[in-house]
Amino acid sequence: MSIPTTSSSSLCDLLTWKDPVQTGKVFGSIILGLVVFKAVNLINIFFHLSYIALLFSAAGEYAGKLVTGQGFVTKYKPSSKTYAKTINESVLPSIGRGIEKLEEEFQKIVYSHDIETTLKAAGLSYILYKITSWFSFFTLLATSVVLLFTVPVIYVKNKKEIDAAVAQYSKLAKDKTAEYTKLAQDAAAPHVKTLVEKSGPVGSFLQSKFPTRTAGSTVGDAKASKFEGVDVPTQSTASTTGSSKFPEVPTSSIKDDSTFEDLVEEAKAAGVKAADVEGEKISF
Template identity: 40%
Template structure:
């Protein structure tokens, strides 16, 4: 039954103060434990209690056997150890069940499945780093305890405002990133042009291999193809009479298109460059 009861309760119920009395007990116990840790040397206290108990039980057992011929400790002492394993096993099992869930949450935070949550986690870790740099371990534990019982309820109360602020920060970061990217591109453009001019033939060869260069080549070849005359067109557009109509030659458009396509395919980038140089060398009319 204890395992069922522990599974029904969620830590969020305590952190969100759904039951103020229970949350107050947990918070008070945690603070008292921290004060004991700060004021009392637990290791020394444990060792003192241990040797005092051992000395007392040994003395009683020795004296009782000496006087009564019967050991009181062995006779009336506890015969069986308390079932500590059975008591804490349900809590350990419940904790082990939560480990994969927490691992999944950590993985999502690290790999930014939700940038807003990752930013929040980064802010918490940054604050913890700054606290560790100038605070003691006990002070950090004390502040963490108070923050654990206050920050969740504060976030739940002002969730919309906090999410809006984080979303605005993300939007500003994206805008600044785009501006820096544009600035880098503008600064790098002159250097790219200088490098293009210095490389010379190598740059021309690289550009000829880029798919975008096909646009210029295709547009030039299309212009050349337009200049190729289609001889059958004149006979097809000539006016004919009824008597001469049977003697009109047939226009083989498919063959003409095939010839033009073959001629266009034979044109290379080098031929186009040579033709452009020849056109520049011709005297203007």
Template identity: 35%
Template sequence: MTSSCDLMYWRNPVETGKVFGGALVALLVLKKVNLITFVLRILYTTMFATASVEFLSKLFLGQGLVTRYGIQSCPNVVGFLKPRIDTALTQLPPAMAKFRTTLMAQSPKTTFKASGVLYVLCKLFSVMSLWTTLLVGTIAAFTLPVVYKTFQKEIDATVAQGVEAGKHHASALQSTVSEKASPYMKQLDEKMGPVSGFIKSRVPATRVGGSNVTAESSTAKLAAQVPFEEPAQATTSSADFPTVPSTHLGNGHIVTDETTGLAHEVHEAHEPIRQ
């Protein structure tokens, strides 16, 4: 059985061509043909043809050709579908667990990525129809992997340059917005008056290295410390537990002083046996 990666990378051109061509034909049929009327037309045409042949063959030959040479048993649809449905159902609980962890943001980085992908899909479906999206997606799935594999170095270098340029423009835009918003923030501070003073008194600014650290910068620092990945589970080994001091049972026993760490033997006095 050919895997999806082999199909996408055209490692077997014959198999990939069959799947790609079949997908395009199915999409064209879905676009141009009304499936309900198409299936009904095939059914009534087939039934009319079999009934006519059976009636005429019994009338002239004495026996029906359709009942004698036609399909004698139904295909094993249950045997074909049941293993595939069972395989899909066994894969459903892990997929649901992964969806739950993503939805509940156990890894904020993964949740941010998923929300970005869903946002792009929402905008894509708002612009294009479902059929157009399926057609473009099918063509892209069978062409983009091959193009990327062929020109991987050039594409990676271009993407790296684009990321660096985006970071530079974002930094410049942030500084520009900060400079333009600074006078308005000062005016707002002056207009708020007592409210601004109360907020400053509740969250006082501190000086670190000659610069003021305001509540906004402290909040940004705390937000930057929030982990985007799920922290690793801590493991505890037997070496982490303190060792138990050894004792010697006999006429006396050894006692270790916890403050000095010195061990000394304590002898127990035997009481005389009373008659």
């Protein structure tokens, strides 16, 4: 659509003072309106003029009907145009869609559909609470207007320097935030550990919900395998983590001409040594 682009371009040109005369007129008019609104009670004046005009209208209509049989206001009123139909067809639908979108976003923030967005809104509300407690609404409105007509033109004239400064200080802020976050975690770790230990089963339950991986957590569980009635634990491919170690069967004592009985005797001897180390009894 060309209309939004033109409108955006016109607004940008207005705020960046591309046409100083036009921008000066708009800026001066807004400031003058704010000063008048601050100095004069416009609402009081509006209602004061309203009741006087309505009294004159009623008196003229009554006098005309009394003298000529037709009210003066009805007889001499100017032709009036109605704008309700235009507003209903063009303005109100846009306002309705905008309000619907605003309500949807408001519900997302209030009901925490996105926790990060809700926290940002809470932070912004706190900042606005502090600002509005220090300054009046009129002061904030006037300051916003002045900034609106000064910040864009300053940014356009010093774009490279401002972008470089923003990038530098953003990186510095991120580094400092990460540093302070790490320090806070390191400082809180002992207290959290103490709290978990003192809280008993509750702390153990909470700690189980946040498991920590260790070097031995990747070692597979030992599985028992059966070989001729002998329970021999299968050693994992990873290195053993316990203090015990299964002895290896000496191969140097097995000769080429050994019989089956000799092999059984060697296996029994190895089993006895394993039982002595592990404190278990292996039966054949």
